Amino acid sequence: MLKRRIGDLFIRVPLLGWLIGILIAVTLEHLLGDLLVDVLGLSKIPVLFGFVIMLKKPLLMPGVILYVLLIYIIPISVVARLSAWPANRLAARLLDFPIWFSVVIHLGLFYAALHMWSGISAYRVLTLKLTLIAIMVTLSLNVVNGYMGEFSCSHPGFMALGAYAASVVTVVLFVNDRLFGPALLAPAFGPFIFPVALITGGMVAALGALAIAIPSFRTRGDYLAIVSLAFMFIIKSMIENLEVVGGPRGLSSQPDYASLPIVFLWTIACIWMTNNFVQSILGKALNAVRDDEMAANAMTVNTRRTKIVAFLFAAFWAGVAGGLFAHVIRYVNPATFGLQKLAEVLAMVYFGGLNSVYGSIVGAVSLSLLGEALRPLEIFKWIIIPLLLIIVMIYRPTGLVAFKELNVRNLVKPKQ
């Protein structure tokens, strides 16, 4: 009953209204956060909605809850509710222009909110960047495991290829490095060459994917799972033995090009392109291959080409994500891209939901944030997260938001 009353209260709030609410809340945090922290007796602004503080010092719980209520929940809901009417009018007006205009406005507001939120501490920036990268990896794996219905285990391998390829490009060109010698280009070119480096990383990953795709897409079944798992280990031990890129010690001193706006833009590009692809008829062919390959073949679908294209596409984005990852952490070593990474990415895909862009976003964001929030629990973290996964698998076997199409027009339209 109460839930429905609250639902009714907010049903008319468009996305624009929520974004305005969030923006005002984070502005509030900027202006009043320190003051409120003093009043409530907290030592500093809770970085991730207070989870960490609550788990470390349970006595501070009331203060943290009050902080979250006063800074986030109350301002967001009040502003969203009050601005519903003007926001709806504005959203309707925006739709008079081409759809991309409205989308750019929404994304701009969203980014502004993220930027201000993360401006509080460097930890927030890092968490946010890693979450965005996790979205890219999850989404690209969802193309293979969800949309195409095969089981691929090689995504950490693709990330490693992308990370190393992109790192080598930037380090060789712009850094005076012990391994690769002096910089070849002036550092001023760096930010412009960086996209090229990332795309190179993606291409190298896609090339690696081709090596898996050619033998394993002749047939269906478990072949891909086995071949791709082997591929992941091959890549890992190959890099461990390549002294040129530092071997097991890893490769460091990547230049600091992966700023928050850059990572954000690449993530949006990944979501946009993937969404375009899976909604086109060529992308729907993936679903047909998954549900009944023989029927797909009989309806003129070139199933082998379809599978290879999707696999290469997924590998490309995993490679780009790997490149970004390397430049966010500014250090890569082969051990990062092992079984644990694989488990993490698979969990995000299956937790969030198969065959759904929303699902990948939900899975990546919730598991990344949960992983950070539960950090004080140390080893128990690895009991709670798998338990959650099991519960989701029991009650929603395909994941939280599976089989839901991302329709941008519905998302940005006024709610009236």
Added chain:
Amino acid sequence: MCYFVSWCLCGEGKKCIMALLEVKKMSHEFGGLRAVNSYNLEIEAGQIRGLIGPNGAGKTTIFNLITGIYKPTEGDIILDGKEITGLQPHKIAAFGIGRTFQNLQLWRHMTVVEHVKLARYSRISYGLIGAFFGTPKRQKQEAEIEEMAHNLLKMIGIDHLSDQVVTNLPYGDQRRVEMARALSMEPKILLLDEPTAGMNPEELIQMMEIIRRIHKELGMAIFLIEHRLKVVMDLCHMIQTLNFGHVIAEGTPEEIQNNPKVIDAYLGRESVV
């Protein structure tokens, strides 16, 4: 080429019929079992052909051989003057052979209209660039395909279900989706594998009506496998009877009905002790 007329002159000035689909001496073996033996077929444009026979006679195997799911051990298949033997199934389909399946093979997570749209796959020209970047060319082409799909669904009588996921539909409607999907390829010839299997009498009459209408409005050649003799007798111009991979009789419905070999195959020989 003269397939528009379907009549043309042969070598010595005689009139003869140019077949749309021609199968010559096709055989297929599964291990040691000869499932289809020296099978011949000629279907002309606009003809409805029936293929009947008891269970296990090899009817569906013949469909699978023609559509390229199996490769024939021997023999040739020629569609509209082009040799299609041994090509990959999707290429054969794109050359103009549409089919439905005996036990429904729909894509269970896709909606009705998506089924119909996807069967246009081979005619899409916007390519991967269009798919990844949503170019205007793609928008235009997909809008055209969408419109065509709805027209086709109207003709089959299931346009009101277009946004339903197929698994939610009753059996008869699922059959219609398969039919619409096959037609969406704009095939030259349509292969129907037991189009009325498992239907109640009412659905059966509707399905026969649809087949007649497809034939009349699109003028398509149809080759159908059927168990119910009433359907074949009513619809087909010519019928073949198959038993243990051999054609045992071929002719008009009347001829087949009275053929003692056919009666034997279906009812068994009367034996006198």
